[in-house]
Amino acid sequence: MKVLLLSPLPPPVGGIATWTGLALNAAELDEEIAVELQDTAVKGRSVIAPSLVGKVVIGGAQAVMIAISFLWRCVARRPNVIHLCTPTDLGLVRDIVLVAIARALFIPVVVHFHRGKVPDYPELMSRQGSFEALLVRAIIYLSHRVIVLNDPALVALSPYGGSKLTILANMVDCSEKTLRTTPLVKRDSTATHVLFVGHVVERKGILDLVSACISLRESSLDIRLKVVGPYVDEFRDRILELAGASTGSGTDWLEFTGSCGPDKVKDEMKRADIFCLPSYAEGFPYVILEAMAVGLPIISTQVGAMPQALADGAGVCIQPGDVGALASEIGRLSVSNQDAFLMGLRAHEKCKKLYSSSAIFGRLKDEWRRVAKV
Numbered sequence: 001m002k003v004l005l006l007s008p009l010p011p012p013v014g015g016i017a018t019w020t021g022l023a024l025n026a027a028e029l030d031e032e033i034a035v036e037l038q039d040t041a042v043k044g045r046s047v048i049a050p051s052l053v054g055k056v057v058i059g060g061a062q063a064v065m066i067a068i069s070f071l072w073r074c075v076a077r078r079p080n081v082i083h084l085c086t087p088t089d090l091g092l093v094r095d096i097v098l099v100a101i102a103r104a105l106f107i108p109v110v111v112h113f114h115r116g117k118v119p120d121y122p123e124l125m126s127r128q129g130s131f132e133a134l135l136v137r138a139i140i141y142l143s144h145r146v147i148v149l150n151d152p153a154l155v156a157l158s159p160y161g162g163s164k165l166t167i168l169a170n171m172v173d174c175s176e177k178t179l180r181t182t183p184l185v186k187r188d189s190t191a192t193h194v195l196f197v198g199h200v201v202e203r204k205g206i207l208d209l210v211s212a213c214i215s216l217r218e219s220s221l222d223i224r225l226k227v228v229g230p231y232v233d234e235f236r237d238r239i240l241e242l243a244g245a246s247t248g249s250g251t252d253w254l255e256f257t258g259s260c261g262p263d264k265v266k267d268e269m270k271r272a273d274i275f276c277l278p279s280y281a282e283g284f285p286y287v288i289l290e291a292m293a294v295g296l297p298i299i300s301t302q303v304g305a306m307p308q309a310l311a312d313g314a315g316v317c318i319q320p321g322d323v324g325a326l327a328s329e330i331g332r333l334s335v336s337n338q339d340a341f342l343m344g345l346r347a348h349e350k351c352k353k354l355y356s357s358s359a360i361f362g363r364l365k366d367e368w369r370r371v372a373k374v
Contacts, residue, residue, distance in 0.1 A: 001032065001033055001034070001080045001081070001368060001369065001372060001374050002034050002036070002077065002078070002079045002080050002081075003027075003033060003034065003035045003036070003079055003080065003081050003082075003083055003368055004036050004038065004073055004074070004077065004079040004081075004082045004083070005020070005023065005024075005035050005036065005037050005038070005082075005083045005085075006038050006040050006066075006070065006082065006083065006084045006085065006098065007019070007020040007023075007037065007038075007039075007040060007083070007084075007085035008020060008039060008040050008041030008042075008085070009021065009037070009039045009041055010041070011041070011043065012041065012043075012230075013230075013259060013261075013262075015114060015170070015283075015285060015286040015287075016085050016087060016114045017041065018262065018286045019085070019114070019170055019171065019286070020037070020085070022171050022172065022173065022357050023035070023171070023361065023364070024037060025357065026171070026357045026358065026361035027361070030361070030365070032365070033365060033368075036073070036077065036079070038066070038069060038070060038073060040066055040085075042058065042059050042062055042091075043062065059090065059091070059094075063091075063093070063094035063097075066094065066098075067094065067097055067098060067101070070098050070101060071101055074101065074102060074105050074107060075105070078107075079107060080107075080108075080368075080372040080374055081107070081108050081109070081110060081368045081371055081372040082098075082102050082107055082108070082109045082110070083109075083110045083112060083364075083368065084098060084099065084109060084110065084111050084112065084143075085112045085114055086111060086112065086113060086114065086139070087114050087115060088113060088115050088132065088135075088136060089132070092132065092135035092136065092138075092139060093135065095111070095139060096135060096138055096139050096142065099111065099139055099142045099143060100142060103142055108144040108145075108371040108372055109142070109143050109144055109145075109371075110143070110144065110145045110146075110147060110367055110368065110371055111139055111140070111143040111145070111146050111147070112146075112147040112168075113146065113147065113148050113149070113153065113157075113283075114149065114283060115149070115153065115283045121136075121148075121152060121153040121156035121157060122152055122155070122156040124136070124156070125156045125157065125159075125160075126156075136157070136160070137160045140157065140160050140161045140164065140165075141160070143164065144164070144371045145164055145166070145367055145370065145371045146161050146164045146165045146166070147165075147166055147167075147168045147367065148165060148166075148167055148168075149167070149168070149169065149170065149283040149284035149304070149305055150167065150283060150284055150304050150305035150308070151167065151305075151308070152304070153167075153283070154166075154167055166367065168360065168363055168364065168367070169284060169305065169309075169354065169355055169360060170284045170286060170289055170355065170360070171289075171355060171356065171357045171359075171360035171361060172286070172289035172290060172292070172293050172351060172355050172356070172357065173293060173356075173357060174293045174348070174351045174352040174355065174356040174357070178266065178293045178294055179293070179294065179295045179348055180269070180270040180294050180295050180296070180344075190222050191222040191223070191224050192221065192222065192223050192224065192273050192274065192330070192333075192334035193224050193226065193271065193272050193273045193274070194209075194213060194223060194224065194225045194226070194272065194273065194274045194275075194276055194330060195225075195226050195228065195268055195269060195272035195274070195275050195276070195296075196209055196225065196226070196227045196228065196229070196275075196276055196277065197228045197229055197265055197268070197269075197275075197277070197287040197290075197291075198228075198229045198277060198279075198285070198287055199229050199230055199231075200227055200229050200230065200231035200232075200235060200236065200239075200256070201231075201235070202235075203279065203280045203281060204277070204278075204279050204280075205277070205278030205279050205280060205301065205320065205321075206227065206239065206278075207239065207242070208278050208320075208321060208322075208323050208326055209225065209276050209278050209326065210225065210239055210242060210243055210254070211242075211323045211327075212278075212323050212326040212327035212330055213225045213253075213254075213327075213330070214242075214243060215323070215327045216327050216330060216331050216334075217253065219331075221331060221334060221335075222253075223253065223330065223334065224253045224254075224255075225253065225254050225255070226255045226257065226268065226272070227239075227254070227255065227256045227257065228257045228258075228260050228264075228265060228268055229257075229258075229259060229260075230258060230259045231256060231258065236256055239254070240254065265287075265290065266290065266294065269290065269291055269294040269296055270294055272296060273297075273333075273334070273340065274296065274297050274298075274299065274330060274333050274334065274340065275287075275291040275296040275297070275298045275299070276298075276299045276300070276326070276330065277298070277299075277300045277301075277306075278299070278300065278301050278318070278320065278326055279300070279301055279303060279304075279320065280301070280303065280320045280321070281303055281304070281320075282301075282303050282304035282305075282306060283304050283305065284304060284305040284306075284309070285304070285306070288300060288306060288309055288310070288315075289309070289351060289355055291347070292309070292314065292315075292347040292348060292350065292351035292355070293348060293351045293352075293355075294344075294348070295344040295345055295347060295348040296344050296347070297315070297316075297333050297339075297340040297341075297343040297344045297347070298310060298314070298315035298316070298343070298344075298347060299315065299316045299317075299318065299326065299329045299330060299333070300315060300316070300317055300318075301317055301318055301319065301320045302317045302318070302319055302320070303320060309350075309355075310347070312346065312350065313342075313343060313346045314343070314346045314347040314350045314351075315343065315347055316329050316343075
């Protein structure tokens, strides 16, 4: 079976690009499937604060080139099925054109929604007359199968897609080489090393996390926070000013690394004691799966797929914006090494069982066969 995969690869880094790499790696080990990638990443604009001009001008020009290349691949390669990964937003305009081209050539299409920004699907689809909501409904109508990441998305989109819709979790490398070798005693007997990985923007809850760490340091706990991910200088300076003014002891405990490659991120996770992602909205963030695979104790929020992923003792979910609860959980795990270790171990075992590349790619193949009827 021949599959044409439309999905981004780095640069820029991101969750969908990570998924793309894992899917391609899994496909290479499968003799029944031939997957050809068409890279749909938009190059040359900021991933943190993209301007409207950048979205329309740069994105529009690249969308035309992607559409031309896509048409040629469909005619020349005649794939059995097309798999289109979309983050929604204005990119839906391009993606609807691509799906319409495939329909005209009688090639079935699987649309895979990767959405993790504000607003989430329930809020988006409740906006009667919203342009983006109309685009979502249009691409669902044109597609043959629609994949979403979590239950809230399934419920919000079911009125428009019905039986077309299915849930498929993200995949991650869960091999034993990813598991950190962590004893019941922290690597640093005096400090607790907290890690954040993601775009350094307010909706990711970074201000809440810094505030929680500040309150714990004021209660004499030695908390160190490392922030991994791209940032805008002005926002980073705002965070550093908050940290320095509140503690009165400088900002040596708070470190920004900027963007890092996947290997560097795994290394940082293996050196951390606690992973925190207190986001206000997510789909199924890759960093949560990566932290589970490594065996880190995780504190996150009750949004997107995170409550399901971290259920059964695989992590802790608090309400978004609850700085007190966030500080309490960080404090509890920082003084209870056994609780932290066992939570991380449960996370790793759950990740192997439910989210490994082999398990998820097997389900993905079933979806392709279903629509391609081969």
